[in-house]
Amino acid sequence: MSFFQYKALKGMQDILPPDIYLWQKVETAAREVFSLYGFQEIRPPVVESTNVFTRSIGENTDIVEKEMYTFTDKGDRSISLRPEGTASVVRCYVEKNLHTLPSPQKFYYAGPMFRYERPQSGRFRQFYQIGVEAFGDAGPRIDAEVISMLRHCLLRIGLKDITFNVNSIGCPECRPAYREKLTEFFAGGLDSLCPDCNRRQHTNPLRILDCKVDRCVDMRKGAPRVTDYLCNGCRTHFNGLLSFLELLGISCTVNPDMVRGLDYYTRTTFEVTSENLGAQNAVAAGGRYDRLVDEFGGPETPAIGFAMGMERIIELLRNSASHDFPAPDVFIAVIGDLAAREGLVIADRLRGKGFWVELGDVGNSLKSQMRRADRLSSKYVFIIGDDELNSGRLKWKKLSDSSQGEVSMFEITDFLLKQSS
RNA sequence: GUGAGCGUAGUUCAAUGGUUAGAGCACUGGAUUGUGGUUCCAGUUGUUGGGGGUUCGAGUCCCCUCGCUCACCCCA
Structure with missing residues (x-):
């Protein structure tokens, strides 16, 4: 061991053989399955104007507040490495006027994302996602198709023992009222909640539903559930989705406690988790974001998408079956x-x-x-x-x-x- | 950002505060001429992460620092 060594940066890793064959296997499976549903690849840049992310992901999220790799370029512009994929795709959709093409437009992307976080099992500073986005279809059928596509993809990859969760977090019409109900519910028992949840009460009360601390889990028994406070539009949409999922035979747990981190989600959210990972157990997650295109200056366009965490899928794959690696003839x-x-x-x-x-x-x-x-x-x-x-x-x-x-x-x-x- | 655990050979790991820090794997050569996997023999490999301190003596104890890991936060 020498005195000075060049090392990869914290949270950034080299992907080598034989692992690389698992990566290729996953990427190939995803491409093949996505194409069966009419999704086409696009490759947006890895770097964007910082405000592409701050506007869409949410000014007050941790991602934007403290996890972005943000730089000033030589022209004194604030630019950032992408912390997730959807914002770039939406920016591209609006900038290139893709709404003028026949709807729905369906895309997928694959590549590295960057977040300045403390690494842990299943979490890295440079991590890879494969994601999909479908624009221009407001109905619940496309939600079901997207979830079905995710399921087919994970099955094709060979993952077992995975759990599908769905929820509806409402829309700008019904969520504020629910949020208020929830705040009221917890207001009386703030002393019994953990310090983090006391903070969440102000920042994002929905997150209390997600807390792992025992006394918070007890406290939220009987808490109002999002799904009971949906407006008519959201309720109809959610029921439609559930009936389509049943029609397709996709077993999916309705989980009103499931919260998504990004501000832009509306109505449908979903998540796939595995018991065989560490604390970071989400293999894929996504949801509907009907307002985002509009916020980027495009026409009002409903949309839905998800992203899969490559490293976590690879981890599961590595520990499951034995694999055949290429060998010389x-x-x-x-x-x-x-x-x-x-x-x-x-x-x-x-x-x-x-x-x-x-x-x-x-x-x-x-x-x-x-x-x-x-x-x-x-x-x-x-x-x-x-x-x-x-x-x-x-x-x-x-x-x-x-x-x-x-x-x-x-x-x-x-x-x-x-x-x- | 907060907390805990761990840093010894390329790698996985040994070594009651006491000689010259060891072993498996891997790598190279050999065990009847030119034949792999199992076996046997031999060879190569280290500022014990770095710095300071305690001690007659530190891989081992203490402090600092760097790094890794896991968890919290947050999230794929």
């Missing part, structure tokens, strides 16, 4: 400099035919080259030495069953094609 072991030259030529030819070929180091013994071939889980080893150069026939060995034989150097491709078929 052929390892060429070489003995002597002439054989090494021939091996290089053969490797080049085979790679041109689409085979993954690894070359042994002529400086190492055959035993060591064989060992390396085995460690790489190579399917075949080809051995080239003086004998093979003279005869024009190389030795092959199949590592899985130790079978071996000879093949003409001119028939290697056919040999491999025949073996793999």
